[in-house]
Amino acid sequence: MTTFQQQLKSRFAALGLIVILVLASLLLRLWSMQVLSGEKYAAAAKNNRIREISLDAPRGRILDRNGKELVTNRATLAVSIDPANDEVRELIISGQSADKADDPTRADLERVFGGVAGLLGMTPQEVFEKVADSRVEALRPRVVAIDVPLDVVSQLSERQQEFPGVRIDEVAVREYPNGRLGAHVIGYTGEISEKQMAASDPTAAYELGDIVGKAGVEAQYENVLQGDKGRRLIEVNASGKPQRVIEEQSPVPGRDIRLTIDIEVQKVAEQALADALAEAHRQNFRKAKAGSAVVIDVKTGEVLAMASAPTYDPAVFLGGISQEEWARLTDKASEYPLNNRVVMAAYPPASTFKVITGLAGLQYDVTNSGKTYRCAGKWVGMGTQWPKMCWKHSGHGSISFDGGVEESCDVVFYEIGYEFYKRKAEELQSFSRTFGLGSDTGIDLPGEVSGRIPDAAWKKAFNENYPEYQTWLPGDTVNMSIGQGDTLTTPLQMATVYAGIANGGTVMTPHVLKDVLGSDGKVARSYEPSVLVNTGVSAPNLAIMKNALVRVTTQGTGAGAFQGFGVTVAGKTGTAEVYGKDDYAWFCAFAPAQTPKYAVAVVVEQGGHGGSVTAPAARNILAKLLGQKIVTVHTTDISR
Amino acid sequence: MRRVEKSLGKQVRDSVNVPLLLITIALMVYGSIVVNSATAGMVGGPGLFKRHLVGIAVGLIPLAVAWAIDYKKLKHWTGPLLTFLAFLLISPRIPGLGTTAKGATSWLAIGDVRLFQPSEPAKLVFIVVMAALIAEYEGRIDKPRDAVRLLGYLGIAIVLILLQPDLGTGLVFVAIAFTMLLVGGMKGRYFAVLALVAIVGVAGILGADSTLDRMAGKDVALKDYQKDRLLVFVDSTRDPAGAGYNLAQSKIAIGSGGVSGTGLTSGTQSNLHFLPERHTDFIFAVLGEELGFTGALLLLGLYLALLVVSLAIAASSRDLYGALIVAGVMGMWLFQILENIGMTVGMMPITGIPLPFMSFGSSSMVTNLGGVGLLLSVWSRRYGT
Structure with missing residues (x-):
C-alpha cells in the first residue's frame, strides 16, 4: 500500500465517521420524538383533526x-x-x-x-x-x-x-x-x-x-x-x-x-288577582297596577297557585329577546313584570300582622281572650304629645281582644305593643321570627327576599350615619304591632304564617316542586315536605286566634267579601300605609277554619282596602279549591 | 469460445457491485411504497405514482450510461463540462426555457410542460468537474491560492444557483465540495475558513437582502418566504400558522407515528392535508407517521449500508480521481439525507431538498441513479490499467 493510499484511508475514516455521526444524530432525534414523546405528538395529531x-x-x-x-x-x-x-x-x-x-x-x-x-x-x-x-x-x-x-x-x-x-x-x-x-x-x-x-x-x-x-x-x-x-x-x-x-x-x-301548582287553581288565582285590580280601579284607586296572590297547602307547604301582576309572556325570550322588548320589561313604568311579587316584594303587612302581635300577647300573657280595651279613636298611651289614631276615628268604644281582631281595632294592638315595649325584651320580634318572618321561607324559587322584623340592633345599624335616629322608641314597637313602621313581609311569608296557625303552630316550608319524573314517566324523586319552624304556640291560644279570625269573615272587616260562602274561613284584612303611595290592600286567610287545608295571601299595591279589594280575590281562590261558587263581590271596607 | 465466454462472464460479475444494486433497489421499492401511500389520497394520486415509476425507469438510462463510460475519460472533458454546468445552472433563466414555481426559477419547461430541474443533474456534472480539478493536486491542497481557486469554482456555481434562487441546492453544492475537498486533502484550516465564510455569507446575504428589499420597496433577490424558513428554524414559535406551521405539522406527523406507525395510507396528518408537500419534500414525515420509528430505522439502515458500500467503492478506486467522484456522490447523498430528514424533525432549516430515492420527483431520481452509475463505473474499473 502506498503512502498516498494510507493518507486516503484516514480521510475515508473521517468521512465514515461523519456518516455515522449524521445518521446517529438523526436516529437519536427520531428516538426521542417517536419513542419517548410519541404520545404527546399523537395527542397533538388528534387535536389537529378531531373537533x-x-x-x-x-x-x-x-x-x-x-x-x-x-x-x-x-x-x-x-x-x-x-x-x-x-x-x-x-x-x-x-x-x-x-x-x-x-x-x-x-x-x-x-x-x-x-x-x-x-x-x-x-x-x-x-x-x-x-x-x-x-x-x-x-x-x-x-x-x-x-x-x-x-x-x-x-x-x-x-x-x-x-x-x-x-x-x-x-x-x-x-x-x-x-x-x-x-x-x-x-x-x-x-x-x-x-x-x-x-x-x-x-x-x-x-x-x-x-x-x-x-x-x-x-x-x-x-x-x-x-x-x-x-x-x-x-x-x-x-x-x-x-x-x-x-x-x-x-x-x-x-x-x-x-x-305543586294546579293549572285550574292558577287560572282562578290569576283571574282573581286581575279582578282585584279592576275592583281597586272601580273604587277609584287608579294607581293600582301590581299585586300578587299565593295559596299553599297548610299541611305540606305545597304551593297550589302563585300569581303576580303585571305579568309577561315567556315566549318573547325564545330565539333571543329583542333589545326593545327587554327594555320594556325592565322599565320602572311597566312595574317590573318580570318580578314574582309573591317572593320578591316585601311590604308592611299592616293588620294581617295583628295575628302575630295577638298571639305574642296571648303567649306572653300580655293579653287574654276576654280582656277588654277602650278605644276612643285616639290613643295617648305613650303620652298626649305622641297620640296614635285608630283607623276608626270615632272609636270602637269598649272592645275585647277578640273584638279587636274582628274589627281590626288598632288601639287594642297599640296597647299590646306598648306593653311589649315596656317589657324591654324584644319578645314581639323574637315571636315574629319563630313564625319565620325576617328570613327566607326557603321556597324553591330564585330571588326570594327575606323581609324585615325591625329591632333595636337593626335600627342602630340602619341609621349608622344618623345618631339621632338610632334609639329604639316606644313608637317603633307600637307601629310594629299593627304591621306598620319598619316591618316588611312578603306575601308568601304571610301565607306561611297563616298556614302555621292553621296547622297547629307548625309552619311547613313552602315549595313548588312536587316530583321529578324518570324517563319512563314515573315518579323518580319526590319533594319531601319539611317543617320550616315549630312555633310552639299553645293550642288554646291558637284556638282563640282562629275563632277571632273566623269572626272577621263572618261579622268583621271581611264579612262582606265572604257573604254566602259555604265554608268557614279564618282570615284577616289589612290596609297598609306606604309613604307617598295609596294604601296597599292585604288579605290573608286559611280554610276550612275547623279542618284547615289551604292558606292564602293576596296583596294589591295601592289597591286600597283589604276587605273590599283583596278579600274577594282570596274568596274566589278558596272557592275553586273548596268547591264553592266563584262570584264577583262588590263590598265596602273602610278599615285598615 | 468457451474460455472467452467465461472470462466475459467474470468481467460482468466483476463490474457489478451486487450490494450497491440491491440496496438501490431496496431503497427505490421502499420509496415507491411510501410515495404510493402519500399520493393515494391525493387528487390524481395514481397518476403521480405512475410518474414516480416512470422517473425510476428513466433514471436507468443515466445509470447505464455512467456505468458504461470509463470515468477516467471524463477527466479530459473538464472545459466542456464546466461550460455545460454553467449552462445547466443558467438555463432556467433563459426566456422560453425556464419556468417559475414557488418563487424560484429552477425548472426547464416547454410551454406549460415542466421537464426537469437542471440543478439536479448539475450536481453530478459538478462532482465530475470538481473531481478532475481537485485530483490535479494529488491529494495535497496546502497552498492558499490552490484553495482559493477550487473554492472559486464552488463560489461561481453557488452564485448561479442563488440567482434562481434555490438556497437548498446551493447548500448541497457546498456539502459536495466539502466532502471532496476532505478526501482531496485540503488542509484543515481552509475548512475553518470555508465554514466562517459560509456563516458570514448567510448572515450577510440575509442582511443585505433585507436592505435591498427596503431600498427597492419590494421583495427582491431572496424571497421573504425563504428568509422566514431560515428564521423559523432559529425560533420555531415565530409564526406557527405561517412558515412554522409546516415544521410543526411535520413534527407532529413523525412524533405521532410512535414505534410502529399508523400503517400505510392511514396517517391522518398526511391524508387530511396537515402535511405540506407530503409526497416530495416531506415524504419522510409520511414515512415517520405511517411506519413509525421502525420504518425510520429501516430507512436509516439502508442509507447506512448505501454509504458504507460507497465508501468501500471509494477505497477500491485505483486513482484519486475515482475516489473523489465517489466522495462527491456520497457528500450529495449524506447532506440531502441530513437536510431532508433534519428539516422534518426540526434539526435543520426548511429547504426544498428531496430525500434520495424516496421523494417523488423524476429530476432527483434520475440524478441519484446517475450517481449510482458513476459509482458502478468506478467499481467496475477498480482493476483497470
Whole structure:
C-alpha cells in the first residue's frame, strides 16, 4: 500500500465517521420524538383533526300537579348557517383577524348573506354578527332565525346553492300551551350568561350559546331540566372542513318535573288577582297596577297557585329577546313584570300582622281572650304629645281582644305593643321570627327576599350615619304591632304564617316542586315536605286566634267579601300605609277554619282596602279549591 | 469460445457491485411504497405514482450510461463540462426555457410542460468537474491560492444557483465540495475558513437582502418566504400558522407515528392535508407517521449500508480521481439525507431538498441513479490499467 493510499484511508475514516455521526444524530432525534414523546405528538395529531360538536339535549317539560303541561317543547324550523361552509368560513376567519383591514367588506357580506338576509328580513351585517359570534362553539351551526315561515323555508331549500352555508334544521324550543299562565313560577329561558357560566358546576359542561333557565322553576331546577348534552366527534382536514363523523353520543333528555301548582287553581288565582285590580280601579284607586296572590297547602307547604301582576309572556325570550322588548320589561313604568311579587316584594303587612302581635300577647300573657280595651279613636298611651289614631276615628268604644281582631281595632294592638315595649325584651320580634318572618321561607324559587322584623340592633345599624335616629322608641314597637313602621313581609311569608296557625303552630316550608319524573314517566324523586319552624304556640291560644279570625269573615272587616260562602274561613284584612303611595290592600286567610287545608295571601299595591279589594280575590281562590261558587263581590271596607 | 465466454462472464460479475444494486433497489421499492401511500389520497394520486415509476425507469438510462463510460475519460472533458454546468445552472433563466414555481426559477419547461430541474443533474456534472480539478493536486491542497481557486469554482456555481434562487441546492453544492475537498486533502484550516465564510455569507446575504428589499420597496433577490424558513428554524414559535406551521405539522406527523406507525395510507396528518408537500419534500414525515420509528430505522439502515458500500467503492478506486467522484456522490447523498430528514424533525432549516430515492420527483431520481452509475463505473474499473 502506498503512502498516498494510507493518507486516503484516514480521510475515508473521517468521512465514515461523519456518516455515522449524521445518521446517529438523526436516529437519536427520531428516538426521542417517536419513542419517548410519541404520545404527546399523537395527542397533538388528534387535536389537529378531531373537533367536538355538542348536541343539545331536549329540555325537560314542566307539568302541573295533575300532569297537565305548563311548559313543553315544540319543534320549529330554524334557519342556521354552517360555519364550516367554505365561503362562510372565509368571512369568519377574515373577521377574526386582528387587522381591521381584513374585515369582510359590505360587498362580501352581501354576496354571501345577502340572499338569506333578504328572505328573513334582516341585513347581511346582522346575519354575519350571528354567524361570527365567537361565543358559540366553532363548528356549531349558528341559528339565525327561528319560526321561519314555510314559504321562506321552501325558497331557501329550493335554491340552496344561492345561499352559502344555509341549512334548515328542526330545533326544539320552549312552548307555553297556556300562554302567560304561571309565567312567574315557570320563569323563562335564554342564552347562558358569562356570569352564570362561571357560577355553574363544571361537570355540567355548559358552553356559551347554551339555553338555560333564567328565572323561576326553569332556573331553580335547571340541572334537572337541562339533561346531558350529547357530543359528536368529527374529523376535519387541515382547512377545517369536516370529513366524517368518528363518534356520536346521543344527548340524554332533561327530566320532566311536576309542580305543586294546579293549572285550574292558577287560572282562578290569576283571574282573581286581575279582578282585584279592576275592583281597586272601580273604587277609584287608579294607581293600582301590581299585586300578587299565593295559596299553599297548610299541611305540606305545597304551593297550589302563585300569581303576580303585571305579568309577561315567556315566549318573547325564545330565539333571543329583542333589545326593545327587554327594555320594556325592565322599565320602572311597566312595574317590573318580570318580578314574582309573591317572593320578591316585601311590604308592611299592616293588620294581617295583628295575628302575630295577638298571639305574642296571648303567649306572653300580655293579653287574654276576654280582656277588654277602650278605644276612643285616639290613643295617648305613650303620652298626649305622641297620640296614635285608630283607623276608626270615632272609636270602637269598649272592645275585647277578640273584638279587636274582628274589627281590626288598632288601639287594642297599640296597647299590646306598648306593653311589649315596656317589657324591654324584644319578645314581639323574637315571636315574629319563630313564625319565620325576617328570613327566607326557603321556597324553591330564585330571588326570594327575606323581609324585615325591625329591632333595636337593626335600627342602630340602619341609621349608622344618623345618631339621632338610632334609639329604639316606644313608637317603633307600637307601629310594629299593627304591621306598620319598619316591618316588611312578603306575601308568601304571610301565607306561611297563616298556614302555621292553621296547622297547629307548625309552619311547613313552602315549595313548588312536587316530583321529578324518570324517563319512563314515573315518579323518580319526590319533594319531601319539611317543617320550616315549630312555633310552639299553645293550642288554646291558637284556638282563640282562629275563632277571632273566623269572626272577621263572618261579622268583621271581611264579612262582606265572604257573604254566602259555604265554608268557614279564618282570615284577616289589612290596609297598609306606604309613604307617598295609596294604601296597599292585604288579605290573608286559611280554610276550612275547623279542618284547615289551604292558606292564602293576596296583596294589591295601592289597591286600597283589604276587605273590599283583596278579600274577594282570596274568596274566589278558596272557592275553586273548596268547591264553592266563584262570584264577583262588590263590598265596602273602610278599615285598615 | 468457451474460455472467452467465461472470462466475459467474470468481467460482468466483476463490474457489478451486487450490494450497491440491491440496496438501490431496496431503497427505490421502499420509496415507491411510501410515495404510493402519500399520493393515494391525493387528487390524481395514481397518476403521480405512475410518474414516480416512470422517473425510476428513466433514471436507468443515466445509470447505464455512467456505468458504461470509463470515468477516467471524463477527466479530459473538464472545459466542456464546466461550460455545460454553467449552462445547466443558467438555463432556467433563459426566456422560453425556464419556468417559475414557488418563487424560484429552477425548472426547464416547454410551454406549460415542466421537464426537469437542471440543478439536479448539475450536481453530478459538478462532482465530475470538481473531481478532475481537485485530483490535479494529488491529494495535497496546502497552498492558499490552490484553495482559493477550487473554492472559486464552488463560489461561481453557488452564485448561479442563488440567482434562481434555490438556497437548498446551493447548500448541497457546498456539502459536495466539502466532502471532496476532505478526501482531496485540503488542509484543515481552509475548512475553518470555508465554514466562517459560509456563516458570514448567510448572515450577510440575509442582511443585505433585507436592505435591498427596503431600498427597492419590494421583495427582491431572496424571497421573504425563504428568509422566514431560515428564521423559523432559529425560533420555531415565530409564526406557527405561517412558515412554522409546516415544521410543526411535520413534527407532529413523525412524533405521532410512535414505534410502529399508523400503517400505510392511514396517517391522518398526511391524508387530511396537515402535511405540506407530503409526497416530495416531506415524504419522510409520511414515512415517520405511517411506519413509525421502525420504518425510520429501516430507512436509516439502508442509507447506512448505501454509504458504507460507497465508501468501500471509494477505497477500491485505483486513482484519486475515482475516489473523489465517489466522495462527491456520497457528500450529495449524506447532506440531502441530513437536510431532508433534519428539516422534518426540526434539526435543520426548511429547504426544498428531496430525500434520495424516496421523494417523488423524476429530476432527483434520475440524478441519484446517475450517481449510482458513476459509482458502478468506478467499481467496475477498480482493476483497470
